[in-house]
Amino acid sequence: MNDFEVIYGKNSVLEALIAGNREINKIIISKNIHSDTKMNKIKDLAKEKGIIFQFVGRDKFIPYEEFNHQGVIAQISPIKYVELEDFIADNKSIYRSIVVLDGIEDSHNLGAIIRTCVCAGVDAIVIPSRRNVQVNSVVEKISAGAINHIPIIKVNSLVNAIQTLKENDWWIIATDASAKDNYYDVKYDDMNFAIIMGAEHAGVSKSLLKASDFIVKIPMQNNFNSLNVSNALSAIIFETLRQKLTNKK
């Protein structure tokens, strides 16, 4: 298990198998779980790809008790991060979108954000290598395997990454509670854009706000200014998709 990490749960394992872009060393399935459609798909795909799967007793799952493993875990190579420059070079032809995360601390939030991004067709997620939760097995589980379907770009400096994006004609949109414009006032369907979402408490850093082309807010009702970051992202990112899909028609 040297270079492998453990992922757990049916969706995590199934989506890793479907994506097929990571090396799976072994899949371990509990003898005490009765099979269902997803579990059967896992077994079929594993067979097809020549990946070992073992049926084991309850005791083998004891180390993973605190996780909601649903009777299946896999030993898998870590995700491969993508370089920002490579991503930019590969995505020159049509309008693309990126989500940039500035200091997200909570694994559940990162997992939910990844899942939302894949469903909404976001093309990549940028995270900083420090002061942000990294991809771990909780993130993989909460993402329901979505992590395997979107490039994750890890950078040392978000300020530099934003600068690089701007030099390549990407537009930068940051979210901030004190913004004048609402998120739906921006026209998203004719540009490459990166949306910066801030930390749960601190919001987007000043240096990034300063570097942004647009700063937008979600118009909060009931004087209750405390939307969870993944839910805030969902509102914004599906508005960008709405614009793209309705203007295509």
Add this chain to the structure above:
Amino acid sequence: MNDFEVIYGKNSVLEALIAGNREINKIIISKNIHSDTKMNKIKDLAKEKGIIFQFVGRDKFIPYEEFNHQGVIAQISPIKYVELEDFIADNKSIYRSIVVLDGIEDSHNLGAIIRTCVCAGVDAIVIPSRRNVQVNSVVEKISAGAINHIPIIKVNSLVNAIQTLKENDWWIIATDASAKDNYYDVKYDDMNFAIIMGAEHAGVSKSLLKASDFIVKIPMQNNFNSLNVSNALSAIIFETLRQKLTNKK
């Protein structure tokens, strides 16, 4: 502590104090936590309202170890559910919105949905008294206290509730992955409407789909049809708010 339950975390306690619609028996604060803006507000409001607060040692928090209590818990009366008929009678004059939850199983999802609804100005949430997670202290915590700012209507039968709403000129919108229309194809700004969100796995029940006026989907990208229910709701409910706010102008 007979009729009281325990809520924990700074936001939960603070928002309960601000809302002021539940009886707080006592607030217990850890001696080992250094105070911050929110904690000071909690103490100020408690003093103002004549609510007892006690500083206690670490041992008093041992029963709550598994919770992210942030050094503060409160003994509080349970939330008061609202009757559907009363809500309808009180909301006759302007266009209102309700979110109806059909079989949500996860406390985190219910908490996130409540928080999103308050931020988006939803007027009430309807939950069934069975086959749905009920309001508990995890829900209160995850809602960040939002639970105190929105009526929760608990009904024995969702089918009957939908029927009652329809008889009172409410329009019913259900979400279903196989719908033809997208959620943004509906015009939400000139009617009372209820949006039904289904269980994490099973979706909205057939009987409710049948009773609905509109069935809508979120157009999923990447062939990845697995958006978390609170994120799905966020996309839809903020679209209804966008329509209301932009058509007002």
